[in-house]
Amino acid sequence: MRRATSHCRPGRRCITGKIKSGTLLIAQGAHLPAGLQYESKPFVDGWTVVRNLDPHALDQIVRREGWTLFYIAGVVEMIGLGSDQRKASDKALKSIIKSLNGRKFNCLEVTDVSAKRFLGVPYVKVGVHWRHIQEGLVLFAERDPSQANRLSQNPNAETRAKENDVTEQWRQSKI
Numbered sequence: 001m002r003r004a005t006s007h008c009r010p011g012r013r014c015i016t017g018k019i020k021s022g023t024l025l026i027a028q029g030a031h032l033p034a035g036l037q038y039e040s041k042p043f044v045d046g047w048t049v050v051r052n053l054d055p056h057a058l059d060q061i062v063r064r065e066g067w068t069l070f071y072i073a074g075v076v077e078m079i080g081l082g083s084d085q086r087k088a089s090d091k092a093l094k095s096i097i098k099s100l101n102g103r104k105f106n107c108l109e110v111t112d113v114s115a116k117r118f119l120g121v122p123y124v125k126v127g128v129h130w131r132h133i134q135e136g137l138v139l140f141a142e143r144d145p146s147q148a149n150r151l152s153q154n155p156n157a158e159t160r161a162k163e164n165d166v167t168e169q170w171r172q173s174k175i
Helices: 055-064 085-098 145-153 157-174
Strands: 024-027 040-044 047-050 067-071 076-081 107-118 121-135
Touching (some): 040 085, 076 085, 085 107, 085 121
Antiparallel strands (some): 024 047, 024 107, 067 121, 076 121, 107 121
């Protein structure tokens, strides 16, 4: 796992404020390990900014609890226009959150925040990677947290049950 050591990439202006490279956001109400304690500040529509953990520290805590912090490949980038860099970066990040479109990720990591100009118009580009915190090693394996114990005890039970249902339907259609 890559640990964010610097908040600015070489050759780019650093933006100071609450959103910077290494910032984590977690969805409110997400099913999280009991031992994960963090300070947060509300950001937008059900998302909070984590104030006291960086990505590496979050990963260590999640692993210690026996859970997994997934890193979803592929950067998602948005642009926020405006001369106020803080507001522009917030706009870009809010657009990224809106683009989630029903995907079930419960965490994101800001990997790039850079201020630029195009034809004299200032803008901020924000890049993120979606993250997801869950029990188990298979992404989205459990659809319902209440089924977690049943599936972890016998991971093939659900598959066998579906196969039995299909087999029974086939037998019924032959009668």
